[in-house]
Amino acid sequence: MKKVIKHILYLCLPLVSFVLLTGCIKENLEGCERCIGFEYFADGDTDVFLEYIQRVSLYVFDENDQMVSTSQLGRENPIILEQDDLNKYQGVKLMLTGGRYRFVALGNPNTEQHTEVYNIDSGNMSKILYSHPDCTTTEVEGNDPLYLGSKVVDIPDDVNFKTKVRLYSSHQKVTVTVKGYIPEGSDINALATQSDLKLRLVDVSSRTDFYQEDATVVDQNLAMGDLVAYNPTLMLDNETGWYEASFNILRHTADSTLAFEIIESATERVLFTVSLAEFLKAFYEVDITNQEALIPMIVEFADEVIVTIPSWMLEHRDPIYGKN
Numbered sequence: 001m002k003k004v005i006k007h008i009l010y011l012c013l014p015l016v017s018f019v020l021l022t023g024c025i026k027e028n029l030e031g032c033e034r035c036i037g038f039e040y041f042a043d044g045d046t047d048v049f050l051e052y053i054q055r056v057s058l059y060v061f062d063e064n065d066q067m068v069s070t071s072q073l074g075r076e077n078p079i080i081l082e083q084d085d086l087n088k089y090q091g092v093k094l095m096l097t098g099g100r101y102r103f104v105a106l107g108n109p110n111t112e113q114h115t116e117v118y119n120i121d122s123g124n125m126s127k128i129l130y131s132h133p134d135c136t137t138t139e140v141e142g143n144d145p146l147y148l149g150s151k152v153v154d155i156p157d158d159v160n161f162k163t164k165v166r167l168y169s170s171h172q173k174v175t176v177t178v179k180g181y182i183p184e185g186s187d188i189n190a191l192a193t194q195s196d197l198k199l200r201l202v203d204v205s206s207r208t209d210f211y212q213e214d215a216t217v218v219d220q221n222l223a224m225g226d227l228v229a230y231n232p233t234l235m236l237d238n239e240t241g242w243y244e245a246s247f248n249i250l251r252h253t254a255d256s257t258l259a260f261e262i263i264e265s266a267t268e269r270v271l272f273t274v275s276l277a278e279f280l281k282a283f284y285e286v287d288i289t290n291q292e293a294l295i296p297m298i299v300e301f302a303d304e305v306i307v308t309i310p311s312w313m314l315e316h317r318d319p320i321y322g323k324n
Helices: 002-022 083-088 276-282
Strands: 034-039 056-061 079-081 091-094 099-107 116-118 129-131 147-155 161-166 171-179 197-209 224-230 235-237 242-250 259-264 269-275 294-301 305-308
Touching (some): 034 099, 099 161, 147 161, 171 197, 259 276, 269 276, 269 294, 269 305, 276 294
Parallel strands (some): 171 294
Antiparallel strands (some): 034 091, 056 079, 099 147, 116 129, 171 242, 197 224, 259 269, 294 305
């Protein structure tokens, strides 16, 4: 009898060890951890996710790119992860049955501006898109510093599993500085006021969608959709007399029709305009395909209007727009 018991124990020990090591019970997934982490490398080879991303909305889709139900997921879909959650664990642990899933992570919605995700009720990943909710109806300043990543994974039935979703930039940062403006008819020593000038961007692509299946890294998360106007605030620095604005737009290409206008507030007269394409052609140092792309424009009113970029970006050449 003792030999029989001993033989049974020898047979059972490997199974017990397997359960202890994996922590999974197939019938109810008790102890099964599907760890979905996040990463972001900016323009280098180091993961800098926590440096740039403070909030993530994680959407879970099945093998047909349909949103997984809350009953199957065991929690709300999307899963909202705040900065404290991300600092504790750069991701989330889920209880999911085995199968093929797509995870879509949207970084930084509603952190600086407003971001609305549309068509969630359709449940279809290819129909879901995001934009500023007011951009087609009212004046908006810009977008959140958004990031988006998508990954299809095959989760095994009864073993613990972990993977990482890599995020990519879904925005471009813009800074505009206006120097030397004196209202027409004013004394050369007249002080500028906050209300003298306005900045307007026209032909701004207004939305981005979740479906980026065939996009290369360079073409990842490009903006599309209706062309709208943005109205970032030009803030006056009383010490320098310069106007400055800093804001984000969704990711545009170098051949987009987006243009910048400097407007005299009192008359709504456009004092100066330059397209993004013209600006990028003049200043090849500005690379908007970077993950952390910066478009730094300086507009100076003198005998003529001069466009430059910060001196630290310039190579040794004439820094004046339109001159060889």
